[in-house]
Amino acid sequence: MSKNIVLKTEQGEEIPVADSAAPLKNKKNEVIGCVVVFRDITKEREVDKAKTEFVSLASHQLRTPLSSINWYAEMLIDEDAGKLNKQQKEYLAEIYKGNQRMVGLVNALLDVSRLEMGTFSIEPEKTSFTKLIEEQIKEQEPSAKKKKIEISEKIEKDLPEINIDPKLVGMIIQNLLSNAIKYTPAGGKIDIKLLKKEDQFEFIVSDNGMGIPKKQQDKLFSKMFRADNVRKTDTEGTGLGLYIIKSILDNTGGKITYKSEQNKGTEFHVFIPISGMKKKKGTKELG
Amino acid sequence: MEKDQKYTVLVVEDEIPLQNAIRDKLETNNFLVLTARSVEQAEKHLQDVDNIDVVWLDHYLIGGETGLDFLVKLKNNKNWKKIPVFVVSNTATTTKVASYLTLGADKYYTKSDYRLEQIISDIEVIMKSEKENEK
Numbered sequence: 001m002s003k004n005i006v007l008k009t010e011q012g013e014e015i016p017v018a019d020s021a022a023p024l025k026n027k028k029n030e031v032i033g034c035v036v037v038f039r040d041i042t043k044e045r046e047v048d049k050a051k052t053e054f055v056s057l058a059s060h061q062l063r064t065p066l067s068s069i070n071w072y073a074e075m076l077i078d079e080d081a082g083k084l085n086k087q088q089k090e091y092l093a094e095i096y097k098g099n100q101r102m103v104g105l106v107n108a109l110l111d112v113s114r115l116e117m118g119t120f121s122i123e124p125e126k127t128s129f130t131k132l133i134e135e136q137i138k139e140q141e142p143s144a145k146k147k148k149i150e151i152s153e154k155i156e157k158d159l160p161e162i163n164i165d166p167k168l169v170g171m172i173i174q175n176l177l178s179n180a181i182k183y184t185p186a187g188g189k190i191d192i193k194l195l196k197k198e199d200q201f202e203f204i205v206s207d208n209g210m211g212i213p214k215k216q217q218d219k220l221f222s223k224m225f226r227a228d229n230v231r232k233t234d235t236e237g238t239g240l241g242l243y244i245i246k247s248i249l250d251n252t253g254g255k256i257t258y259k260s261e262q263n264k265g266t267e268f269h270v271f272i273p274i275s276g277m278k279k280k281k282g283t284k285e286l287g
Numbered sequence: 288m289e290k291d292q293k294y295t296v297l298v299v300e301d302e303i304p305l306q307n308a309i310r311d312k313l314e315t316n317n318f319l320v321l322t323a324r325s326v327e328q329a330e331k332h333l334q335d336v337d338n339i340d341v342v343w344l345d346h347y348l349i350g351g352e353t354g355l356d357f358l359v360k361l362k363n364n365k366n367w368k369k370i371p372v373f374v375v376s377n378t379a380t381t382t383k384v385a386s387y388l389t390l391g392a393d394k395y396y397t398k399s400d401y402r403l404e405q406i407i408s409d410i411e412v413i414m415k416s417e418k419e420n421e422k
Contacts, residue, residue: 060378064377066399067399070399071308072308074312075308075315078404080312121381
Protein backbone atom coordinates (compact mmCIF):
# COMPACT_ATOMS: atom_id res chain seq x y z
CA MET A 1 0.00 0.00 0.00
CA SER A 2 0.98 3.60 -0.35
CA LYS A 3 3.31 5.22 2.19
CA ASN A 4 0.85 8.03 2.80
CA ILE A 5 -2.34 6.36 3.97
CA VAL A 6 -4.60 8.33 6.24
CA LEU A 7 -7.71 7.26 8.11
CA LYS A 8 -10.46 9.84 8.44
CA THR A 9 -12.35 10.07 11.74
CA GLU A 10 -16.04 10.90 11.86
CA GLN A 11 -15.06 14.45 12.76
CA GLY A 12 -13.04 14.65 9.55
CA GLU A 13 -9.63 14.50 11.27
CA GLU A 14 -6.97 12.69 9.25
CA ILE A 15 -4.71 10.22 11.06
CA PRO A 16 -1.61 8.91 9.27
CA VAL A 17 -1.38 5.14 9.56
CA ALA A 18 0.93 2.26 8.72
CA ASP A 19 -0.75 -0.93 7.61
CA SER A 20 -0.01 -4.64 7.50
CA ALA A 21 -2.23 -7.36 6.05
CA ALA A 22 -2.48 -11.14 6.37
CA PRO A 23 -4.75 -13.57 4.49
CA LEU A 24 -7.39 -15.64 6.32
CA LYS A 25 -7.52 -19.21 5.00
CA ASN A 26 -9.94 -22.10 5.51
CA LYS A 27 -8.94 -25.74 6.07
CA LYS A 28 -8.52 -26.24 2.34
CA ASN A 29 -5.99 -23.42 2.34
CA GLU A 30 -8.28 -21.17 0.32
CA VAL A 31 -8.14 -17.49 1.02
CA ILE A 32 -11.50 -16.47 2.45
CA GLY A 33 -10.64 -13.10 3.79
CA CYS A 34 -8.02 -10.76 5.01
CA VAL A 35 -7.00 -9.11 8.26
CA VAL A 36 -5.73 -5.59 7.91
CA VAL A 37 -4.14 -3.86 10.87
CA PHE A 38 -3.72 -0.09 10.91
CA ARG A 39 -1.35 1.55 13.35
CA ASP A 40 -1.44 5.26 14.22
CA ILE A 41 1.93 6.75 13.22
CA THR A 42 1.25 10.41 14.06
CA LYS A 43 4.08 10.48 16.60
CA GLU A 44 6.57 8.80 14.21
CA ARG A 45 5.73 11.34 11.50
CA GLU A 46 6.31 14.22 13.92
CA VAL A 47 9.67 12.82 15.03
CA ASP A 48 10.68 12.27 11.40
CA LYS A 49 9.71 15.82 10.49
CA ALA A 50 11.59 17.25 13.46
CA LYS A 51 14.67 15.22 12.47
CA THR A 52 14.51 16.46 8.88
CA GLU A 53 14.10 20.06 10.03
CA PHE A 54 17.03 19.67 12.38
CA VAL A 55 19.26 18.32 9.58
CA SER A 56 18.21 21.25 7.41
CA LEU A 57 18.95 23.84 10.11
CA ALA A 58 22.25 22.27 11.16
CA SER A 59 23.42 21.99 7.56
CA HIS A 60 22.59 25.61 6.94
CA GLN A 61 24.47 26.79 9.99
CA LEU A 62 27.49 24.74 8.93
CA ARG A 63 27.80 26.67 5.70
CA THR A 64 29.17 29.84 7.38
CA PRO A 65 32.23 28.25 9.06
CA LEU A 66 32.78 26.15 5.93
CA SER A 67 32.86 29.32 3.82
CA SER A 68 35.36 30.79 6.24
CA ILE A 69 37.70 27.75 5.98
CA ASN A 70 37.27 27.74 2.20
CA TRP A 71 38.15 31.39 1.69
CA TYR A 72 41.10 31.52 4.11
CA ALA A 73 42.55 28.28 2.69
CA GLU A 74 42.12 29.76 -0.80
CA MET A 75 44.09 32.88 0.18
CA LEU A 76 46.87 30.86 1.77
CA ILE A 77 47.11 28.54 -1.27
CA ASP A 78 47.22 31.62 -3.54
CA GLU A 79 50.15 32.81 -1.36
CA ASP A 80 48.34 36.07 -0.55
CA ALA A 81 49.90 35.91 2.92
CA GLY A 82 53.39 35.01 1.75
CA LYS A 83 55.36 32.24 0.06
CA LEU A 84 54.77 28.63 1.10
CA ASN A 85 57.08 25.67 0.93
CA LYS A 86 56.11 22.48 -0.90
CA GLN A 87 54.94 20.66 2.21
CA GLN A 88 52.84 23.59 3.42
CA LYS A 89 51.20 23.74 0.01
CA GLU A 90 50.41 20.02 0.13
CA TYR A 91 48.92 20.25 3.61
CA LEU A 92 46.81 23.25 2.66
CA ALA A 93 45.59 21.50 -0.47
CA GLU A 94 44.38 18.66 1.79
CA ILE A 95 42.56 21.12 4.08
CA TYR A 96 40.91 22.72 1.06
CA LYS A 97 39.97 19.34 -0.43
CA GLY A 98 38.58 18.08 2.88
CA ASN A 99 36.53 21.23 3.25
CA GLN A 100 35.18 20.95 -0.30
CA ARG A 101 34.06 17.43 0.57
CA MET A 102 32.27 18.75 3.62
CA VAL A 103 30.56 21.49 1.55
CA GLY A 104 29.41 18.77 -0.86
CA LEU A 105 28.05 16.68 1.99
CA VAL A 106 26.22 19.64 3.55
CA ASN A 107 24.70 20.50 0.16
CA ALA A 108 23.57 16.88 -0.30
CA LEU A 109 22.05 16.80 3.21
CA LEU A 110 20.22 20.05 2.49
CA ASP A 111 18.88 18.59 -0.74
CA VAL A 112 17.71 15.47 1.08
CA SER A 113 15.96 17.48 3.79
CA ARG A 114 14.27 19.67 1.17
CA LEU A 115 13.07 16.59 -0.68
CA GLU A 116 11.79 15.02 2.53
CA MET A 117 10.07 18.15 3.77
CA GLY A 118 8.57 18.66 0.33
CA THR A 119 9.75 22.27 0.39
CA PHE A 120 11.74 22.18 -2.84
CA SER A 121 10.48 23.87 -5.96
CA ILE A 122 10.23 22.60 -9.52
CA GLU A 123 10.90 25.34 -12.08
CA PRO A 124 10.45 23.90 -15.57
CA GLU A 125 11.73 25.85 -18.56
CA LYS A 126 12.45 25.00 -22.22
CA THR A 127 15.78 23.23 -21.97
CA SER A 128 18.15 21.39 -24.25
CA PHE A 129 18.80 18.02 -22.56
CA THR A 130 21.80 17.60 -24.89
CA LYS A 131 23.35 20.84 -23.65
CA LEU A 132 22.87 19.80 -20.01
CA ILE A 133 24.72 16.54 -20.70
CA GLU A 134 27.55 18.29 -22.51
CA GLU A 135 27.98 20.80 -19.67
CA GLN A 136 28.26 17.99 -17.14
CA ILE A 137 30.73 16.02 -19.26
CA LYS A 138 32.88 19.12 -19.63
CA GLU A 139 32.80 19.71 -15.89
CA GLN A 140 33.74 16.15 -14.99
CA GLU A 141 36.19 15.40 -17.78
CA PRO A 142 39.23 16.36 -15.66
CA SER A 143 38.45 13.69 -13.01
CA ALA A 144 37.84 11.09 -15.75
CA LYS A 145 41.12 12.02 -17.45
CA LYS A 146 43.00 11.64 -14.16
CA LYS A 147 41.88 7.99 -14.13
CA LYS A 148 42.35 7.59 -17.89
CA ILE A 149 38.65 6.81 -18.24
CA GLU A 150 37.22 7.33 -21.69
CA ILE A 151 33.78 8.97 -21.91
CA SER A 152 31.94 8.43 -25.16
CA GLU A 153 28.63 10.08 -25.97
CA LYS A 154 25.95 9.06 -28.39
CA ILE A 155 23.25 11.68 -28.48
CA GLU A 156 20.42 11.56 -30.98
CA LYS A 157 20.57 14.52 -33.36
CA ASP A 158 18.03 17.34 -33.49
CA LEU A 159 16.25 16.45 -30.27
CA PRO A 160 13.57 19.01 -29.35
CA GLU A 161 13.88 21.16 -26.26
CA ILE A 162 11.97 19.85 -23.30
CA ASN A 163 10.15 21.60 -20.46
CA ILE A 164 12.21 20.48 -17.47
CA ASP A 165 13.89 22.03 -14.44
CA PRO A 166 17.50 22.29 -15.68
CA LYS A 167 18.88 22.32 -12.14
CA LEU A 168 17.15 19.10 -11.14
CA VAL A 169 18.01 17.26 -14.36
CA GLY A 170 21.56 18.63 -14.12
CA MET A 171 21.81 17.08 -10.65
CA ILE A 172 20.65 13.72 -12.01
CA ILE A 173 23.23 13.76 -14.81
CA GLN A 174 25.97 15.02 -12.48
CA ASN A 175 25.34 12.32 -9.85
CA LEU A 176 25.17 9.45 -12.35
CA LEU A 177 28.29 10.57 -14.18
CA SER A 178 30.34 11.20 -11.03
CA ASN A 179 29.31 7.78 -9.65
CA ALA A 180 30.38 6.14 -12.90
CA ILE A 181 33.78 7.88 -12.75
CA LYS A 182 34.21 7.11 -9.05
CA TYR A 183 33.37 3.42 -9.34
CA THR A 184 35.11 2.59 -12.62
CA PRO A 185 38.73 1.53 -12.32
CA ALA A 186 41.50 3.42 -14.13
CA GLY A 187 41.48 2.82 -17.89
CA GLY A 188 37.76 2.05 -17.91
CA LYS A 189 35.01 3.24 -20.19
CA ILE A 190 31.78 5.20 -19.73
CA ASP A 191 29.08 5.44 -22.39
CA ILE A 192 26.46 8.15 -22.37
CA LYS A 193 23.39 8.02 -24.54
CA LEU A 194 20.33 10.18 -25.04
CA LEU A 195 17.44 9.09 -27.21
CA LYS A 196 13.80 9.89 -27.78
CA LYS A 197 11.52 6.91 -27.35
CA GLU A 198 7.84 7.48 -28.13
CA ASP A 199 6.62 9.80 -25.39
CA GLN A 200 9.78 9.99 -23.34
CA PHE A 201 13.46 10.86 -23.31
CA GLU A 202 15.79 8.06 -22.30
CA PHE A 203 19.16 8.98 -20.80
CA ILE A 204 21.62 6.13 -20.30
CA VAL A 205 24.89 6.06 -18.37
CA SER A 206 26.80 2.78 -18.53
CA ASP A 207 30.25 1.85 -17.28
CA ASN A 208 32.48 -1.19 -17.08
CA GLY A 209 33.23 -0.55 -13.42
CA MET A 210 32.81 -2.34 -10.12
CA GLY A 211 29.08 -3.04 -10.40
CA ILE A 212 26.67 -3.57 -7.52
CA PRO A 213 26.55 -6.93 -5.68
CA LYS A 214 23.33 -8.77 -6.59
CA LYS A 215 22.26 -9.35 -2.99
CA GLN A 216 22.41 -5.61 -2.24
CA GLN A 217 20.75 -4.29 -5.36
CA ASP A 218 17.33 -3.91 -3.72
CA LYS A 219 18.82 -1.29 -1.36
CA LEU A 220 20.39 0.73 -4.17
CA PHE A 221 18.11 3.77 -3.84
CA SER A 222 17.93 3.78 -0.03
CA LYS A 223 19.28 6.77 1.85
CA MET A 224 22.98 6.48 2.75
CA PHE A 225 23.30 3.02 1.21
CA ARG A 226 26.80 2.15 0.05
CA ALA A 227 27.53 -1.29 -1.40
CA ASP A 228 30.09 -3.50 0.35
CA ASN A 229 32.45 -3.57 -2.63
CA VAL A 230 32.67 0.22 -2.92
CA ARG A 231 33.07 0.77 0.82
CA LYS A 232 36.33 -1.15 0.59
CA THR A 233 37.85 1.03 -2.12
CA ASP A 234 36.27 4.46 -1.73
CA THR A 235 35.68 6.29 1.51
CA GLU A 236 34.34 9.50 0.04
CA GLY A 237 30.84 8.61 -1.16
CA THR A 238 27.88 9.65 0.95
CA GLY A 239 25.26 7.21 -0.29
CA LEU A 240 22.94 10.15 -0.98
CA GLY A 241 23.32 10.58 -4.75
CA LEU A 242 21.04 7.80 -5.98
CA TYR A 243 18.53 8.51 -3.21
CA ILE A 244 18.34 12.14 -4.38
CA ILE A 245 17.98 11.09 -8.04
CA LYS A 246 15.16 8.65 -7.24
CA SER A 247 13.36 11.22 -5.06
CA ILE A 248 13.60 13.88 -7.78
CA LEU A 249 12.26 11.50 -10.43
CA ASP A 250 9.45 10.27 -8.14
CA ASN A 251 8.42 13.90 -7.62
CA THR A 252 8.60 14.94 -11.26
CA GLY A 253 6.98 12.07 -13.13
CA GLY A 254 10.21 10.38 -14.22
CA LYS A 255 11.62 6.90 -13.67
CA ILE A 256 14.98 5.20 -13.21
CA THR A 257 15.97 1.57 -13.88
CA TYR A 258 19.32 -0.21 -13.80
CA LYS A 259 21.21 -3.35 -14.74
CA SER A 260 24.35 -4.23 -12.87
CA GLU A 261 26.78 -7.08 -12.49
CA GLN A 262 29.62 -7.10 -10.02
CA ASN A 263 33.04 -6.54 -11.61
CA LYS A 264 31.43 -6.04 -15.04
CA GLY A 265 29.66 -2.72 -14.77
CA THR A 266 26.43 -0.84 -14.27
CA GLU A 267 23.89 0.73 -16.57
CA PHE A 268 21.36 3.32 -15.45
CA HIS A 269 18.36 4.34 -17.57
CA VAL A 270 16.55 7.56 -16.72
CA PHE A 271 13.17 8.21 -18.32
CA ILE A 272 11.65 11.66 -18.48
CA PRO A 273 8.27 12.22 -20.15
CA ILE A 274 8.40 14.38 -23.26
CA SER A 275 5.58 16.43 -21.75
CA GLY A 276 8.19 17.59 -19.23
CA MET A 277 7.81 18.50 -15.58
CA LYS A 278 4.98 20.30 -13.81
CA LYS A 279 5.77 23.52 -11.97
CA LYS A 280 5.74 23.24 -8.18
CA LYS A 281 6.05 26.20 -5.88
CA GLY A 282 8.35 25.64 -2.95
CA THR A 283 10.39 27.65 -0.53
CA LYS A 284 13.72 26.06 -1.43
CA GLU A 285 15.54 24.98 -4.53
CA LEU A 286 17.80 21.97 -4.78
CA GLY A 287 21.43 22.03 -5.73
CA MET B 288 41.15 46.22 -15.06
CA GLU B 289 43.55 48.99 -15.96
CA LYS B 290 46.66 48.92 -13.81
CA ASP B 291 46.17 52.05 -11.75
CA GLN B 292 42.40 52.01 -11.78
CA LYS B 293 41.05 51.30 -8.31
CA TYR B 294 37.39 50.53 -7.76
CA THR B 295 35.72 51.13 -4.43
CA VAL B 296 33.68 48.27 -3.05
CA LEU B 297 31.23 48.43 -0.18
CA VAL B 298 31.21 45.03 1.53
CA VAL B 299 28.06 44.46 3.58
CA GLU B 300 28.66 41.28 5.61
CA ASP B 301 27.90 40.67 9.29
CA GLU B 302 30.34 37.80 10.02
CA ILE B 303 33.69 39.40 10.90
CA PRO B 304 35.95 36.50 9.75
CA LEU B 305 34.20 36.42 6.39
CA GLN B 306 34.25 40.20 6.10
CA ASN B 307 38.02 40.20 6.76
CA ALA B 308 38.64 37.49 4.16
CA ILE B 309 36.62 39.37 1.52
CA ARG B 310 38.37 42.66 2.34
CA ASP B 311 41.86 41.13 2.18
CA LYS B 312 41.21 39.36 -1.12
CA LEU B 313 39.68 42.49 -2.68
CA GLU B 314 42.63 44.60 -1.52
CA THR B 315 45.06 42.05 -2.97
CA ASN B 316 43.18 42.56 -6.23
CA ASN B 317 43.65 46.31 -6.10
CA PHE B 318 40.18 47.33 -4.86
CA LEU B 319 39.50 49.98 -2.22
CA VAL B 320 37.25 48.47 0.44
CA LEU B 321 34.65 49.86 2.83
CA THR B 322 32.90 47.50 5.21
CA ALA B 323 29.55 47.44 6.99
CA ARG B 324 27.73 44.89 9.17
CA SER B 325 24.27 46.44 9.07
CA VAL B 326 22.03 48.26 6.61
CA GLU B 327 22.38 51.38 8.73
CA GLN B 328 26.21 51.34 8.49
CA ALA B 329 26.04 50.61 4.77
CA GLU B 330 23.69 53.55 4.15
CA LYS B 331 25.99 55.83 6.11
CA HIS B 332 28.93 54.86 3.89
CA LEU B 333 26.86 55.59 0.80
CA GLN B 334 25.93 59.01 2.16
CA ASP B 335 29.51 59.87 3.19
CA VAL B 336 31.45 58.49 0.22
CA ASP B 337 30.23 59.41 -3.23
CA ASN B 338 32.37 57.18 -5.40
CA ILE B 339 31.28 53.68 -4.35
CA ASP B 340 31.49 51.61 -7.54
CA VAL B 341 30.09 48.27 -6.46
CA VAL B 342 28.31 46.59 -3.51
CA TRP B 343 29.07 43.10 -2.14
CA LEU B 344 25.96 42.14 -0.15
CA ASP B 345 25.04 39.37 2.30
CA HIS B 346 21.42 38.54 3.19
CA TYR B 347 21.33 38.23 6.99
CA LEU B 348 22.87 41.26 8.64
CA ILE B 349 23.13 42.78 12.08
CA GLY B 350 20.02 44.72 13.11
CA GLY B 351 16.49 44.20 11.95
CA GLU B 352 17.02 44.71 8.24
CA THR B 353 18.30 42.26 5.64
CA GLY B 354 20.22 42.61 2.40
CA LEU B 355 16.90 42.66 0.59
CA ASP B 356 15.79 45.77 2.51
CA PHE B 357 19.10 47.42 1.63
CA LEU B 358 18.73 46.58 -2.06
CA VAL B 359 15.27 48.19 -2.10
CA LYS B 360 16.70 51.37 -0.56
CA LEU B 361 19.59 51.36 -3.01
CA LYS B 362 17.41 50.98 -6.07
CA ASN B 363 14.96 53.65 -4.88
CA ASN B 364 17.67 56.27 -4.54
CA LYS B 365 18.51 58.12 -7.73
CA ASN B 366 22.17 58.53 -6.76
CA TRP B 367 22.73 54.90 -5.85
CA LYS B 368 20.46 52.92 -8.13
CA LYS B 369 23.08 52.36 -10.82
CA ILE B 370 25.64 50.79 -8.47
CA PRO B 371 26.06 47.09 -9.38
CA VAL B 372 25.17 44.70 -6.54
CA PHE B 373 26.65 41.23 -6.02
CA VAL B 374 24.72 39.18 -3.49
CA VAL B 375 26.88 36.59 -1.74
CA SER B 376 24.89 34.60 0.79
CA ASN B 377 24.45 31.10 2.18
CA THR B 378 20.66 31.23 2.31
CA ALA B 379 19.86 30.60 -1.31
CA THR B 380 16.13 29.91 -1.38
CA THR B 381 14.47 30.15 -4.78
CA THR B 382 12.22 32.96 -3.68
CA LYS B 383 15.12 34.95 -2.24
CA VAL B 384 17.29 34.55 -5.32
CA ALA B 385 14.34 35.56 -7.51
CA SER B 386 13.58 38.58 -5.31
CA TYR B 387 17.18 39.82 -5.41
CA LEU B 388 17.43 39.43 -9.17
CA THR B 389 14.02 41.03 -9.78
CA LEU B 390 14.97 43.97 -7.60
CA GLY B 391 18.06 44.54 -9.71
CA ALA B 392 20.96 42.60 -8.16
CA ASP B 393 23.52 41.69 -10.82
CA LYS B 394 24.41 38.22 -9.53
CA TYR B 395 23.67 35.83 -6.69
CA TYR B 396 26.28 33.44 -5.26
CA THR B 397 26.06 30.75 -2.59
CA LYS B 398 29.07 31.58 -0.40
CA SER B 399 30.23 28.07 0.34
CA ASP B 400 30.19 27.07 -3.34
CA TYR B 401 32.39 29.84 -4.73
CA ARG B 402 36.01 30.89 -4.52
CA LEU B 403 36.62 34.57 -3.71
CA GLU B 404 38.73 34.79 -6.86
CA GLN B 405 35.78 33.73 -9.02
CA ILE B 406 33.41 36.35 -7.57
CA ILE B 407 36.04 39.10 -7.83
CA SER B 408 36.80 38.18 -11.40
CA ASP B 409 33.05 38.45 -12.23
CA ILE B 410 32.96 41.87 -10.53
CA GLU B 411 35.92 43.01 -12.62
CA VAL B 412 34.17 41.93 -15.82
CA ILE B 413 31.03 43.91 -14.95
CA MET B 414 33.02 46.96 -13.81
CA LYS B 415 34.99 46.92 -17.02
CA SER B 416 31.85 46.82 -19.18
CA GLU B 417 30.26 49.59 -17.07
CA LYS B 418 33.30 51.79 -17.68
CA GLU B 419 33.22 50.95 -21.40
CA ASN B 420 29.56 52.02 -21.55
CA GLU B 421 30.37 55.30 -19.83
CA LYS B 422 32.91 56.20 -22.53
